Amino acid sequence: MKRTLFSAFTIFCFISVFEVFSQAPGVSFQYAYPYKDGIPIQNYRNRRAAVLASLDEHSAVVSFAADVRNRQNDVDYEYRQSSNFWYLTGMPDPKSALLLIPGGMEIDGRQIHEILFVQPRRIESEIWTGVKMGPEEAQRILGIELCLEYNRLNEILEKVLKGRDTLWLTGLPTATVTPPFAPKPIFIETELKNKLHEIYPELYIKTSLPKLAALREIKDADELRLMRKAIAISIEGHLGAMRAAKPGMFEYEIEAEMEYGFKRGGAEDVGYPSIVGTNYNACILHYISNRKQTQAGDLILADCGAEYQNYTADITRTFPISGKYSKEQRKIYDIVLEAQNAGIAACRAGNNFGEPHKKAHAIIEKRLLELGIIKKSEQTGWYFMHGTSHYLGLDVHDAGTRGTLKAGSVITVEPGIYIPSGSPCDKKWWNIGVRIEDDILITYGEPENLSSKLPRTADEIERIMAKKTAD
Ligand SMILES: [Mn+2]
DSSP states (O other), X not given: OXXXXXXXXXXXXXXXXXXXXXXXXXXXXXXXOSOSSSOOHXXXXXXXXXXXXXXXXXXXXXXXXXXXXXXXXXXXXXXXXXXXXXXXXXXXXXXXXXXXXXXXXXXXXXXXXEEEEEOOOOGGGHHHHOOOOHHXXXXXXXXOSEEEEGGGHHHHHHHHHXXXXXXXXXXXXXXXXXXXXSSSOEEHHHHXXXXXXXXXXXXXXXXXXXHHHHHHHSOOHHHHHHHHHHHHHHHHXXXXXXXXXXXTOBHHHHHHHHHHHHHHTTOSEESSOOEEEEXXXXXXXXXXXXXXXXXXXXEEEEEEOEEETTEEOOEEEEEETTSSOOHHHHHXXXXXXXXXXXHHHTOOTTSBTTHHHHHHHHHHHHHHHHHTSOSSGGGHHHHOOSXXXXXXXXXXXXXXXXXXXXXXXXXXXXXXXXXXXXXXXXXXXXXXXXXXXXXXXXXXXXXXXXXXXXXXXXXXHHHHHHXXXXX
16 A cells, blocks of 8 residues: 555644635735844854754754644634744744755755745735745745745655655654543654654654754854843833732732733743742742732742743742842842852853752752751752753743853753742741742853843842832
């Protein structure tokens, strides 16, 4: 039985919803690329060239655009492009894929090494669907050797994969479906890989491309420009939230002040759901429901970052809703700040990725012992249970190698202490949760705190809160 690749890839094509098209004759829309101050196309070219140069000529790469995710019924979530695919193409549309052919392939007498597959424009229904880029515009705007319609992917892939031994795939759907009557969960990624193995038994299939992570780890000047912008917008949001906060407000009201600043500053979205936790909610690391009402004396932990052209900030501040930290709150706050400063100082090229965490952890361990909150070093993890750093960029937890720290990469430094009620220590510490997080650029010299314009010390934060009440 002859099998084709079609069956393996039809899954990417099911997205279209039932539509009744009607549009007056003659209607026409202009395609407009959404970003004027984005990454220059030469950078995208260089990235593709770097990936191509790193691979054997008997291999091929397919990088897929992100799926459209359905929210409910015929309403989808707002689309966010896959970070890997975006990094290589600058293409914002779904149902697209990039094929890289290190050994080249002859098409119409040309040796082609890169093909972008995109949805065609459907002029007759754009009043419904919006304007897609289409292959002609894609070639002009994105500077890729060849752009074709998405429905030609399987046909071209069949030709390319003859005689190649390795296929690198990024962006396969990773959803796991566990239907109620199925004997076991279905991993879509595994199913697709199995299907490909059936068709090409000799082909070695890999689903992560280490070279891509290594490239994404080091930011170029244009990426840093966009990250600085995302961070500047985020700082305005944080300041707005601090200034607006007062006892009795709900967490979501503070979240609203925060995200108002983000949107007003030009952010397309948040880089991750905003965390605004008060009182015991500050002790829940990924608390995002933000529904509780604040009370006088509460601490607010706000971990929020704006996304600008797909680059995100990641900033946390912990401030007192009543304007002044209590004695205990300030003690814990100052320890976290001291730990953060030690972590930031360790953000130097050549240091191990884990070094900032080691330094921050040592401070927290020492101070918690001094205060009698813990009795033994091993108990530090009860109150500081997460890592201190991750890479930051297109993703909030960005791609990278986690080897030594390299100039041009951006990592967060975010130690925290969380003491939920019931903890085996003096009750006066209960329900204090503090995290301080900044975005640090690794350089050849001193680390640069990209979010340093947002006050960090307890005194500075109290001054912001005091000024607000005087207004
Ligand atoms: Mn973070």
